Amino acid sequence: MSEIKAINLTKKFGNFTAVDHINFDVEKGEIFGFLGPNGAGKSTTIKMLTTVLKPTEGTAIVNGYDIIKNPSLVRQSIGVVPQEYTADEDLTGWDNMMFMAGVYGIPNSVAKEKAEELLKMVELTQAAKRKVSSYSGGMRRRLEIAMSLISRPAVLFLDEPTLGLDAQTRNAIWTYVMKLKKEFDMTIFVTTHYLEEADMYCDRIAIIDRGKIIKIGSPKELKESIGGDMVTVEVNDIEKAIKTLSEIDGILEIKNRDSQIRMKVKNGEEIAPKIMETLVKNNIKVIRLSISQPTMDEVYMEYTGKSLRDEQSSSEEAFGLMRTMRRARS
Numbered sequence: 001m002s003e004i005k006a007i008n009l010t011k012k013f014g015n016f017t018a019v020d021h022i023n024f025d026v027e028k029g030e031i032f033g034f035l036g037p038n039g040a041g042k043s044t045t046i047k048m049l050t051t052v053l054k055p056t057e058g059t060a061i062v063n064g065y066d067i068i069k070n071p072s073l074v075r076q077s078i079g080v081v082p083q084e085y086t087a088d089e090d091l092t093g094w095d096n097m098m099f100m101a102g103v104y105g106i107p108n109s110v111a112k113e114k115a116e117e118l119l120k121m122v123e124l125t126q127a128a129k130r131k132v133s134s135y136s137g138g139m140r141r142r143l144e145i146a147m148s149l150i151s152r153p154a155v156l157f158l159d160e161p162t163l164g165l166d167a168q169t170r171n172a173i174w175t176y177v178m179k180l181k182k183e184f185d186m187t188i189f190v191t192t193h194y195l196e197e198a199d200m201y202c203d204r205i206a207i208i209d210r211g212k213i214i215k216i217g218s219p220k221e222l223k224e225s226i227g228g229d230m231v232t233v234e235v236n237d238i239e240k241a242i243k244t245l246s247e248i249d250g251i252l253e254i255k256n257r258d259s260q261i262r263m264k265v266k267n268g269e270e271i272a273p274k275i276m277e278t279l280v281k282n283n284i285k286v287i288r289l290s291i292s293q294p295t296m297d298e299v300y301m302e303y304t305g306k307s308l309r310d311e312q313s314s315s316e317e318a319f320g321l322m323r324t325m326r327r328a329r330s
């Protein structure tokens with residue numbers, strides 16, 4: 001039985017449809033990634049699945065409970081790490097953990113044991129007695145993950161857990177997420193717009209754009225679904241090479257990316273010798289040639305017609321600014 005099942009799930013704000021009749025299933029123990037640009041409807045979907053927002057139409061079953069008919073049973077069986085920080089800044093990490101345990105009615109002695117174990121897992125034992133206001137962004141995120149786990153939920157929802165964090169902290173967060181999957185067979189629903197993270201860590205990915213799911217599959221399936229290979233060449237004269245290569249039959253697309261020429265082809269191994277021969281014949285020096293599968297960025301581009309890369313930096317900047325403003329206010 002699936003642990004999350006969305007059935008025509010829809011959310012409208014006035015006349016605007018933020019989430020548009022989406023359907024998907026998440027199996028037990030799966031890390032399911034919701035990948036899409038800003039405003040695609042990821043947070044709205046999480047808010048409906050976690051019963052913060054009521055759907056306009058459709059419903060979802062989470063851990064066996066209907067989000068409309070049994071919202072409190074849904075809430076008791078899930079853990080949520082929302083995009084905005086929710087831990088109380090004036091309390092210590094330890095007190096936040098104990099507060100959360102109180103919300104779930106966990107007896108004190110059990111709560112203490114769990115808090116110790118979880119803070120250790122997210123490497124915050126040393127900082128547990130410090131006020132959260134002194135924590136870095138990464139420490140806060142780790143604390144919130146620990147807080148969301150105190151009730152040992154069957155399903156964990158993470159909304160952009162790594163947004164605005166440095167690469168090292170992002171890796172650490174994913175290490176904990178992988179651990180939860182491995183040790184507790186936890187089902188994890190995660191939204192992200194980091195293509196590499198979705199590719200590396202998610203068992204399956206749903207690509208969402210303008211409120212609609214465009215494609216669902218494992219990273220491998222998604223890459224295979226766009227067909228063919230990528231051939232990348234590094235040459236001494238890019239412009240001349242592009243002109244020369246565009247005359248070869250069998251190259252489906254040519255792009256100049258990061259001072260390299262990247263070509264979409266049907267079969268890399270078949271066409272590579274011809275590419276090499278043509279370039280050499282035209283006195284173009286080939287420094288490197290490689291054949292690979294398409295990246296998630298290319299998959300995303302194929303299905304949405306746009307690149308997610310440009311979005312990443314603007315989103316991180318906005319998040320950083322939000323955090324600075326919040327700090328300045330407090």
Ligand SMILES: Nc1ncnc2c1ncn2[C@@H]1O[C@H](COP(=O)(O)OP(=O)(O)OP(=O)(O)O)[C@@H](O)[C@H]1O
Pocket residue numbers: 013018036037038039040041042043044045160
């Ligand atoms: N309460 C609201 N009232 C009106 N419009 C809303 C509301 N909440 C979200 N929206 C709109 O719905 C759309 C989807 O927003 P949502 O936050 O779900 O996107 P997202 O994919 O999570 O993007 P982000 O990562 O930027 O949060 C956006 O156009 C947003 O402006």
